[in-house]
Structures are given as C-alpha cells and as structure tokens.
Amino acid sequence: MTDLPDDLRNSLASALTSARVEVLSASVRRLMDEYRSGRVGRSPILASATDVTAYAAYRMPATFAAVRAALGQLAQVVPDFRPRRHLDVGGGTGAAAWAASEAFPGLETVTVLDQVSEALALGRRLSAGAGHPALRSASWRQWRFDPSGELPAADLVTVSYVLGELPAAHRSALVAQAAAAGALVVVVEAGTPAGHGRVLDARSAFVGSGHTVLAPCPHQGACPLSGTADWCHFAARVNRSALHRRLKDAQLGYEDEKFSYVAAARRQPLPVAGRVLRHPTFRKGLVTLQVCVRDDGGARQELISKRQGDRYRQARDTGWGGIWPPTS
Template identity: 50%
Template sequence: MASLPKDLSDALDSVLGRFAPADMTRSVQNLIQQYREGFDPADTVLGSEIDVAAYAGYRMPATFAAISTALRHTAEMAPGFAPRTHVDVGGGTGTAIWAATGIWPSLESVAVLEQAPKAIALGKRLAKRAESPAVRDARWEQAVIRGTVTKPPADLVTMSYVLNELPPDTQEGVVRSLAAQARMVVLVEPGTPAGYARISAARDVLIDQGLSVVAPCPHDHVCPIPRDRDWCHFSVRLNRSALHRQIKVGTLGFEDEKFSYVAASAQPWARAANRVLRHPLKRKGLVSMRLCTGGEGVTDEIVSKRHGDAYRMARDVSWGDEWPPSTGDGSEE
C-alpha cells in the first residue's frame, strides 16, 4: 500500500494544520465544482492559501501514488537511465519532483513550471522540508500552458493530470513541445476512458516525434484494446490519514487511485514481454492474467502449479506489472 514519504507527509501536515478541517472541506467542494463546470486554463483556480492547502491535502497523496507507480514501472524498464535533470510541467505544489527523486536519487537539478502563484508558494514551502537536496533547491517558474511549452532541456520531463485541463486542439502541440530535447517523457492522466484517450493520443504523438515507448506498452504498435469496450489503466492503493479522510468526507482508511500513463524515451530500451492489464485472478493452484503482449495483442494466460517457478512468480504479480518479471541488466535493445 502506497503512502507519502515521511518528509513530505510531515511537511504537508504542518501546512494543513494552519487551517480548520471543515474550512478545507468546503474549499475542496468548491474546487471540485469549478473543475466540473470547466474553466479557462489561463484562469488561476487555486487563488487563495486555503484553496491551495485544501487541494494539496485532497490530491497530493493520490497523485504521488500514481506518479510514483508510473515512474517505478519506467525505471524497471530502463534500469540504465539515471537522470540528472528533471522538468515537471504544470507541477502544482511539486508532487512529481518528490516522486521522481524517490525513484532516481541521481537527480541533481529539478524545475517546476506552474501558473498559480499560491501553488508555487506552497510548493516551495513543502520543498524546504525535503530530505532530497534536488527538491529543496528546486527552481519554480510561473508559466501558463498554451499550445506549446517553453522549457529547458532535461533528462526527464513529466506532466501529470494536466492534459485534461487543456483545450483538445492544444494538446498535441503541448506534447510535441514536451518531447523536444528530453531523454524521457512521462505523462499521467486519470484512469478513465477519457483520460486513457488523451494518453493514447499523446502516445501516438511521442512515437511520431521519434521516441520509443518504455512503459506500460510492450510495443510501439497501435493499442490493441478496443476503444468502445475497454481502456488501458492501472490502480494503486494508498493509505488515508485521519485528516485526509476528513477532507474527503470519507470513512475508509485507504483509497484506490486509478490512472493511465505513458513513458517514452529518445533511446530504445529492452521491452517488457507482456503487461498485466487487470488484477490477476488468483485461486488455489491457479493464476489467470489478462496481458497486453508485444505481438499478439491482448491475451489471457493461465498459470497453474504444474508450471513450477512460473506459478510461484505469478502468485506475486500485480496489476500493472510486467510478465514474466525481468531482472533488467541496464542494456538497451
């Protein structure tokens, strides 16, 4: 079960402790209403300190869990990738830079591009409590995302939960600009049919830009999942703190964050043979998995006790994992 790293959790608790939980809950409900009704991307939605704090308390744990999972799967497929520079576009309060430095300690210089001044201010405040020097010394730049993104060259470029806020006719240009002068691009969107559609379109753009898909797909071919019947997404379970439950008006001590993502690299890496597309069905002596394969599209595979070591590995496999698990030696294709 995923959770925030202690330094980020402590920093967030310190910030949230300045406001009454009931006030943050009201702020969150107002923000949700604004997102449902739609808004101009140039508008500053997070315009007050309590709005930013409430949104951070509401979304940072789930966003961190999703981004960390996507980046971990990326790192597993590209074990020789050791980025030194990272740019996060539309980074809000900086969730992605915390996640990335947890996956790649090699990061030395990180930058966050964000349009809301109050979000930048809170992100800086949280970053001061980070154990990672790269997060503590992060550069924060105010920027509005339009048809393109002006950013410095970077080994790693990320953008999470932002495409859904952009007009459809601008998304392709934004993705193309993200890929420019980047060694690795990772995009994350909500795990909904619409979120997957945006990721699928972005995947096509990245491939057209000459990048090679690293994860989750085991190929660069057209996605074999029929759009009208299913969509590619993954799930991560995360802990909810007492305050997190109160802000969300929830009773469960956990939640499941569903997300879609794509990671693409300027250099090819050895691919996963298959990717697990759903929670494997595990029964006594048998594991059934739905897989996206490198050459046969979507298939179902059953592993039983008679398969020996394969069965023992299958008992530990989870939704989103590669199958079979690889050791990864850092080599390229």
C-alpha cells in the same frame, strides 16, 4: 500501499495545521466538482491560496502515489536511466517532483513550472523540509502554457494530471513541447476512459515523432484496448490522513488512485514481453492474468496452472501493472 515519504508527510502536516477544516472542505467540494466535470476553463481551477491548500491536502498524496508507481514501472524497464535534471510541467504543489526524487535519487536539479503562484509558493514551502537536496533547492517558476513557446531541456520531463485542464489543441502542443525538451517524458492522467484517451493521444504523438514508448506498453503498435469498452489503467493505494478523511467525508483509511500513463524517450526500445492489465485472479491451483503482449500487440488472458511449477509461482507473485513474464 504507497506511503508518503516521511519528509513530505511531515511538511504537509505542518503546512495544514493552521488551516480551517470547514473552509478547506468547501474548497475540496468545489475542486472535486470541477475536476469531475472535465470542463476546460479559461481561468485556473486552483483559484486561491485556500484551493491550493485544499489540493495539497486531498489530492497531492494520490497524485504523488500515481506518479511514483508509474516511475517505478518505468525504472524496471530502463534500469540504466539516471536522470540529473527533472522538469515538472504544470507541477502545482510538486507531487511529481517528490515522486521523481524518490524514484531517481541521483537527480541534481528540479524545476517546477505552473501558472498558479500560490501553488508554487506552497510547493516551495513543502520542499524546504525535504531530505533530497535537489528538492530543497528546486526552482519554482511561474509559467503559463504558450502553444508557440518551448520548454527548458531536461533528462526527465513529467506532465502529471495537466492535459485534462487544457483544450484539445493545446494538449497536443504541450505534449510536442515536452517531447522536444525531455530525453524521457512521462505523461500521467486519471485512470478513466477520458484520461486514457488523452494518454493514447500523447502516445500517438510520441510514436509519430520517432520516440520509443518505454512503459507501460510492451510494443509500439496500436493499443489493443483503444476503441474497446476497456481502458489501460493501474492503481496506486495510498494511506489517508485523518484530515484527508474528514475533508473527503471518507471512512476508509486508504484510497486507490487509478491512473493511466505513458513514458517515451528518444532511445532504442527495450521492450518487456508483456504487461499485466488487471488484478490477477486466483482460483485453487490456477492464476489468470490479463496481459498486453509484445508479440502480436494484443491483450489476452493467460492461464497458469500449478502444474507449471516455477511459472505458477511467478504468476502468483505478479500484480496488476507487473511485467509478464517477469525479467530477472
């Protein structure tokens, strides 16, 4: 379960206290329809201050949790990665900036770019109460993607839940700009077949430009799930506040945010041996793992029985998205 950091939860709660629930609910319904439709429009989906508040209330906790989980997996692969400058492209209200400052406490500067001024204004208000100094002093800059432009340089660039809002030709241009600007780039998308498709396109572009794919893949070859009925995705469980439940008309106290992602960098590969692609299944004395493996670049099932002793105990402790076999 991903808990929002206390400072983010408190900032969100106070930003939402004066909001009228019926007004936000109408906005949430419209936004959910828009995002589900996958339509790529000319005008921003977040069309008003109310939309931005609704987004922060019902989506920001989930996008925070997804980016935080992706960065957590990445940090396991590159434990020596200590970014100082973070650039969040299409950052909206700043979910990825919060996730990055939690995953990489050594951040010194944070820059959030977005086309919607109301999203940036809310992001700035939320981060004014942040414990992390780089978030409190973050730069929130209005920016509209320009295919012939370039992005400011950073050690870590995040592009979180943005590509789906752009036409296909602009997606590849944005990925190329992010790759040119960032020492390490992370693209996060919804954990749907379409979201994974956009992540695969970004991954191909990274490999084509000489970057190393660091996570989640254990190799640089073709994704064994591309062209199959399956797709690579992970899940981050996040608590729902009472307001969140009301806005989504939901009963459960949590939700599982499904996400796909790729992280790539201009550095030498430090590949892990394999990545667990599904919830492991447990039967008496037997753990079954679906693993994407480095050796032959394929995805396969591993059965680990109790007779295997330590390996069995490690398998029992490994979850969806974990490294297999685990590194010390």
